[in-house]
Amino acid sequence: MSDPALTYSPDQAHAHDRISEMLRSTGIDLEDDLLTPPRDGKTEVMAVIGKAGSGKTLLLAQLYKALRQAGVEIVSGDWEGKRRPDRRTLAILAPTNKAASVLRTRGVPATTIHRILYTPVYDPEYERIADWLAGQGERPEIEKLSDQALDRAHAFYQTNNSIPGALAAAGLRGSDFISGWKRREEPLDVGFVDEASMLDEKQLADLTEIFPTLLLFGDPAQLPPVKGEGGGMVFDSLPAPARLELSRVHRQDADNPILDLAHALADPEVDFHTFERLVEEAAARDERVVRAQRVEVDMMARSPVLVWRNATRIRLINAFRAVHGAPDTALLPGEPLICDGLELPLKHRKKRLDLEARGLIKGAQVIYLGPGRKPGFSRLHVIGAEEPQISAASIVKIEKPGEEEPFIPFAAGMGATFLHGAAVTIHKAQGSQWRDVQVFSPDIYAAARMGRSEAGQPLWKRLAYVAITRAEERLLWVVRNRLSKPLEPLSVDDLRAAPAPLALENET
Numbered sequence: 001m002s003d004p005a006l007t008y009s010p011d012q013a014h015a016h017d018r019i020s021e022m023l024r025s026t027g028i029d030l031e032d033d034l035l036t037p038p039r040d041g042k043t044e045v046m047a048v049i050g051k052a053g054s055g056k057t058l059l060l061a062q063l064y065k066a067l068r069q070a071g072v073e074i075v076s077g078d079w080e081g082k083r084r085p086d087r088r089t090l091a092i093l094a095p096t097n098k099a100a101s102v103l104r105t106r107g108v109p110a111t112t113i114h115r116i117l118y119t120p121v122y123d124p125e126y127e128r129i130a131d132w133l134a135g136q137g138e139r140p141e142i143e144k145l146s147d148q149a150l151d152r153a154h155a156f157y158q159t160n161n162s163i164p165g166a167l168a169a170a171g172l173r174g175s176d177f178i179s180g181w182k183r184r185e186e187p188l189d190v191g192f193v194d195e196a197s198m199l200d201e202k203q204l205a206d207l208t209e210i211f212p213t214l215l216l217f218g219d220p221a222q223l224p225p226v227k228g229e230g231g232g233m234v235f236d237s238l239p240a241p242a243r244l245e246l247s248r249v250h251r252q253d254a255d256n257p258i259l260d261l262a263h264a265l266a267d268p269e270v271d272f273h274t275f276e277r278l279v280e281e282a283a284a285r286d287e288r289v290v291r292a293q294r295v296e297v298d299m300m301a302r303s304p305v306l307v308w309r310n311a312t313r314i315r316l317i318n319a320f321r322a323v324h325g326a327p328d329t330a331l332l333p334g335e336p337l338i339c340d341g342l343e344l345p346l347k348h349r350k351k352r353l354d355l356e357a358r359g360l361i362k363g364a365q366v367i368y369l370g371p372g373r374k375p376g377f378s379r380l381h382v383i384g385a386e387e388p389q390i391s392a393a394s395i396v397k398i399e400k401p402g403e404e405e406p407f408i409p410f411a412a413g414m415g416a417t418f419l420h421g422a423a424v425t426i427h428k429a430q431g432s433q434w435r436d437v438q439v440f441s442p443d444i445y446a447a448a449r450m451g452r453s454e455a456g457q458p459l460w461k462r463l464a465y466v467a468i469t470r471a472e473e474r475l476l477w478v479v480r481n482r483l484s485k486p487l488e489p490l491s492v493d494d495l496r497a498a499p500a501p502l503a504l505e506n507e508t
Contacts, residue, residue, distance in 0.1 A: 050246030077115020101384030294482035334490030336421035359385035376412025
């Protein structure tokens with residue numbers, strides 16, 4: 001294994017050594033690439049915490065590579081190979097599809113927490129194809145599939161390492177080869193959880209039932225989960241030796257004006273007006289920061305405006321729909337939505353698991369593609385999902401300024417519920433990143449004037465920190481309550497290259 005000192009800063013190298021020591025005690029030796037059977041014992045939870053730019057993702061990625069090199073089997077949420085008594089396993093998780101997709105773009109095979117808690121049940125005939133693709137069986141003969149279809153599946157898997165994607169390339173739909181979902185019964189060995197600041201105590205308890213060794217990666221400066229107790233995060237209660245802190249010392253982060261602004265918020269002498277001057281100075285010297293006089297409406301279709309107050313969110317959404325000429329009675333293809341949960345009775349538990357496993361979990365970002373074949377169904381593109389295009393029963397709620405009840409342009413009797421996603425609260429934006437991010441500054445100022453604190457920090461600073469660190473490349477700090485006119489109509493052309501839709505309409 002390569003020497004971590006060649007890549008790591010001192011705090012990362014220390015964290016790597018501590019984690020390696022923990023893994024060695026469970027029978028996974030990264031130094032000698034040696035695996036031994038797991039040892040019975042209590043659950044061990046360790047956390048790597050640090051602010052934006054401190055190198056948490058780099059450390060996670062390097063540890064994943066080291067575990068894979070040592071022979072640890074990587075378990076995804078799509079398909080799990082045959083269990084062997086000598087195998088050791090790792091799953092890399094994130095709370096949302098978008099957060100998992102950010103890791104996947106960096107070469108880390110992440111999935112959502114839900115896709116590990118609930119595993120797919122494959123039709124036995126098509127499971128033979130999965131075994132063959134994964135090198136655990138002979139090439140099968142399937143009556144419904146030609147040799148050419150199997151060749152397409154094999155070619156896809158060699159490039160993308162996705163069983164569902166390979167079966168889709170063979171011409172199958174998800175409902176053909178996945179017969180249902182079940183809660184995981186057998187534990188795995190090691191779990192990595194990114195964006196752990198979003199976890200609540202219930203989710204942590206679920207994870208510790210599955211993983212005897214759990215490693216959390218989180219940012220202590222973010223907003224605590226809405227369901228969290230006392231305004232804290234799950235890793236706050238860990239003993240000091242189990243919290244490995246990283247500081248920002250990485251060369252690759254130097255001269256990044258967005259991270260400079262994020263870290264400036266830690267200075268107790270910086271008030272809101274001082275911070276706005278820092279934004280203005282950064283914008284004058286670097287195009288990656290923009291002090292914007294208005295909200296750019298064309299960006300809102302794929303990158304929502306980040307706000308604090310619900311009233312602001314609703315006003316911006318209605319302004320976005322108005323300038324695009326969207327009717328009250330329908331959605332336009334290309335409009336963004338946010339999944340607000342599932343409205344299904346208990347007797348439809350299988351349907352709930354199916355929808356959640358395909359990405360329709362609360363907070364999922366979705367693009368409306370058009371109506372489905374059945375009344376109340378919508379064709380949707382789930383942002384960040386590995387098989388993003390689905391058709392599902394939908395209840396779409398359009399909130400109106402000053403009205404307590406949302407307007408519902410169309411709805412199924414039950415199914416996934418959606419709010420409009422052209423603007424979202426900063427709380428809901430946690431775990432997501434976009435190339436360009438617009439932050440509505442008047443809302444941050446309103447929080448500053450209220451003088452509220454959260455977990456011992458001024459609320460406006462935590463809001464500003466989370467909001468600006470959602471930007472990967474460019475930050476637009478919007479200072480005026482204005483909206484531009486669209487330069488082009490809404491479209492779904494940027495989503496055309498996605499895999500073929502997975503039909504859900506024929507399921508009960």
